[in-house]
Amino acid sequence: MRVSRVVHGLALGLLCLFGSAAMGQDKKPTADDVKALTLKATQLVADKGIDAARTVFNQNGEFKYGEVYVNVIDGKGAWVIYPPKPEGVGKVILNLQDADGKFLVQDILKVAADQGEGWIDYRWINPVSHQIQAKQSYVKKVGGTDYVVYVGIYK
């Protein structure tokens, strides 16, 4: 248990360093960046609790920059943390579908339930360009809870 905590702490520290470096670089994040951020966010939720995590995630910084932000939903598909519109927390988005009709939230929950973590692909309107673009999100279930963390980027 201790060992694992240490490992986690190291990882977090690395991520923080990395994230700082990335933030500071001001360039488009890669899929690996997103995956790493997802894992880090998941760890944060698991360590500090959901309310602390929400505060962190809603602030611009390591977890919220450019087009990147951290989403947390519960097992019923309701928003737990949604940094673009924090007031939307509690709203169920289980039935969201992408441009092709894919139920992406259900897919997220499914990946989380079946694999614990993994990538999902879908197409979504880019709020910057207002064009539908291919997007991918990395999904990670928070252990011991029904929270699911995911972070997406446009390809």
Added chain:
Amino acid sequence: MRPARLRLSRVPVVWQVALAPLLLLAMTLAVFWWVDTQTEQSLVSLAAGGQQSLQSVAQIYTTSAARLRRVDELVTTVYRAHGDAMRHMSLSGSGLDDKQLTDIRGQVADSLAHAKQLAADLPAPADAVSDLTAALATYEKAVTAVGDMAELDRLMAVGLIPGTETKFQALEQALLARQDAEWAAAARDAHATEQRSADSMGAIRQQAAATRANGWLVAILVLALGLVLSLLTGRGITRPLAAMTRAMTDLARGDLGITVPAVERKDEVGRMAQALLVFKDHMTAERRLAVEQEDARQRAEAEKQAALNGMAETIETATEGALETIRQRTTAMTATADEMTASAERTGGAAGNAASAAAQALATAQTVAGAAEKLAASIHEIGGQVSQSTAVVGRAVTAGSETRATIEALNQEVERIGTIAGLIADIASRTNLLALNATIEAARAGDAGKGFAVVASEVKQLATQTAHSTREITDHIGKVRLATAASVAAVARIEQTITEVNAIAGLIAAAVEHQSVATAEIAHNVTETADAANTMTSRNAEVSAEAEETARHAADVRTNSSALEGAVAELRHLVVRVVRASTRAA
């Protein structure tokens, strides 16, 4: 049957004959009436059924149209709600006023509420497969979610569109299904109405068929009944008629022992029987009369023979008497004829004497006629002289009148001269006065007037002379006037004398005229006397001839009377023979 016929025999044959047709007609009319009533009922039912069907169809149409209209309104409302929802979503976060966005959402909510109300007011047909209300509720939830999400994050709301579309499509399907269900319900109702109409039509057809069949049956029955009735009434008439014919035929053959049938009947047949009875009685009476007449004829024949015989004898006797009378008359006639002959001879002699006397009278008359003619000529001459004298007298009268007129004209001239003489005398006296005045003036003038006094004296002398001459003229005129007056008187006397002469001449003329007429009458009478004498002469000749003829006829009479006597005797024989012969013949 018996009492019926008895009753029928009381009505006239024409009614007996008409009975069957009339009954038949009445029954036919009844059948017609019945069939007509039935047909009318059928038609009324048919019309009622038709109207009911039409009403049902109209009801179905009205109801279905209303329901379908509501479905249509539902569809429209849902589409409007959907459109508004999409509008709200697309306009969210576009910088539009929140107020306007809220209004759009309000419209969406209102439309959906209205749609739910419409759906609630439109109870689903029994076989509706989809639950419209449920579909509406589901869709409303989806729209609400989209709206909420749009208010939060438009891009996220976009993600809810496909799901909402799915719900909307489900709602659409439910609406279409409902439309189909409404149509199906209408069609079902229409079909039911059609079926009902067909059923009622079938029932009416059956009723009509039954009516027709019954009508035929009744018609045949009526026909049969009419036939039987006709036969019965016909027999009722012909049977007594046949019996009557037999009786008549027997009677015509002279069989008086027959019994006349149907006498008790009150109709024409009964009357015919009565008439036949009269015939029969008459024939019986006639037969009796014929026998009596034969007896009478034989008696009359015998009587006639006896009478003829009597008559012949009477004729014989009468003829004898008559012939005797004729003979006597003939003898008397002969005597008369002889007398006539003698008389005729005497007449001839007298006629000859008369003829000579007449000849003498004629000679005398002729002499008188010559004298009368001479006298007439003289009288005529006197008449001519008198006329001439009258003409002369007329001329003298005219001359007298002219003379008197001339004298009177002269007298007038003399008077005018007298007047002028008076005038001259007046002038002379005035001239004398002037001359006296001139003399006095000349004396005053003295010597100067001496010459003038001489002239004045001369003038005075002339005036005196003039007065003197004038007096003489006046005297002469007086004498002339006296002379003319005497002349006028003389002329008047002459005229009077002439007038008297004229009157005397007129009297002479009238007397002569009278004389002329008398003479003409004498001549006429003489002529007539001569004519009469002539006529008498010729008549005397005729009388002589007639006398001779009479004598000849008297001789003939005598001859004929003798012949008549013979002929009468012959006639007597002939008559007696004829009478005898006819008496024997009879």
